[in-house]
Amino acid sequence: MDLKPSGNLKIDTFSMRIGDIEGVELDRLHALSLSVGWPHRAEDWQFLRESGEGFVALDDIGRVLGSAMWFAHGAGFATVGMVITSPRLQALGAGQWLMNRVFEKVAKRDLRLNATRAARRLYLSLDFQPEKTVYQCQGIARLQTMGKSTNTRGDVRSLDAKDIPAVIALDAAGFGVRRAALIERLFAHSAGYGLFKGDTLNAFALCRPFGRGHVVGPVLAESDADAVAIVRPHVADHTGSFLRIDTHMDNGEFAAFLSHSGMPVFDTVLTMSMGKRLSDFAVDGATAPVTYALASQTLG
Template sequence: MTVSEAISESMQLESFQLSAIDIAGADLAQLHALSISVRWPHRSEDWQFMRDSGRGIAAVDDIGRIVGSAMWFPEEDRFATIGMVITSPRLQMHGAAQWLMQHALADLQGYRLGLNATRPAERLYRSLGFRDEATVYQHQGEVQDPPPPPELTAGEILRPVTPEDHAALTALDRQAFRAGRTVLMQRLFPLSTGVVLERNGTIVAFSLCRRFGRGHVVGPLVAADDRDAMIVMHPHLDAYQGRFLRIDTRQPKGTPFSDLVVTSGIALFDTVTTMTLGCSWTTGQQAGAPLTYGLVAQTLG
């Protein structure tokens, strides 16, 4: 089924009918109101970034109100993420989310799939064949007095990202993410500040930070171990002291990276579950390979 075929479908739900429209043409203010209705922090600008980065549908009721959404983000190497699956509170438990997901799955045939599921959505995704793979820890809060960073050793340099770094950072992100996402990275660079850690002239870790939701979010943050991740995280902690900062990470409580985040005032706020269909996304990587320490967004991985 193609997207054009999918968006012509409709669904009868109780006393009214839902129609699916291309999310690219959906009213941005209504999409923003939809996410507010389920207490998601996305600004209108965050919605626009998602629309620029992927495809999707909005569910519209018979008087033109947007009451649901689903988006998908095909990347390179036949991998895609699914996210922004939202139904208004009055439609939850009525099958609308499954209908939205059917559109996404129809358009993504042949892709390996990953998503990050909120607790209410886990049952739906498992019923569609997704399996649990990891936990994402959503940390957020006002940065307060971060401890000192690890000291640099001989041959190491920590410096700002420059345009000349973009190709190397995109390649490093591909190793960590396990699929290429060149176009997404090119969209992120102009919106972000960032740092790289060089070791003997080679970039081994980096982080980007941009405006998102209630403040700023760090991601992607890519490193091979906690020490390097802490080094490229620390400049953002310094830059946003007293301000709201968020990072979504798969590093659990008790690891050095997680301890740095929590000690700096960015408390654990919530968790979501990484789930996959047709692949292994976060497991089975070789020792010493770069890892995604900070997600771009839960929707994008």
């Protein structure tokens, strides 16, 4: 007797194993991030792998169904990112499973991450504390002619290798944690502008290829006017092409400059922390530099 095949097939057993992200082909990681609509290129994954560590979730035949990474700085701090589970697996506990494996590796460190809307519930359930909104601003860059700032303190010029120590120090003062190795790696992939008074670096902005075009970040400055002064040349360099910047600033001269430069707010994520809060990292003093743009949502 011939049995008519059913139009439905129910599959309810599934197991995954954890693997080191190092051993995975880049195009498999790329396919994972594409599956959740993220813009990362294979090169962006490569950069992240060189900058941090991570796990993947693999099925029985080695397909990559999840990822989670961490980026340690010094002995006591790390950022967490690239937390992805394949859409078919979501809301089944895989995200929490991956994060618990990450916790085993970053125990006792203060943690910071930028949570998408989809991930907020996961991180809240893991005791991350909400901090600040990040505005993901992007679009086709165009140089605005109006509002050219006059309040900048110094001269803008291109950065070169001899400026790296000053860039690392300024980043550390704003970010709250020294991340020399990461800044050096970013520097090697970026064009940079700095605002100098004499020989002193007062502000800087790096810009590198990422995703659909280029991303500006990190940007460290002491005022909106200074931040605009060092981002403006990147906008000029990329006028007519896709440019992105992730910032905590939602109003003021800097935020207005971004939207007038073709980069309106596209989406938001939420900076969350575990352990020390963002304010605990703040440097005392009115002239402390501020992080005007993140290196990226993943790196902070």
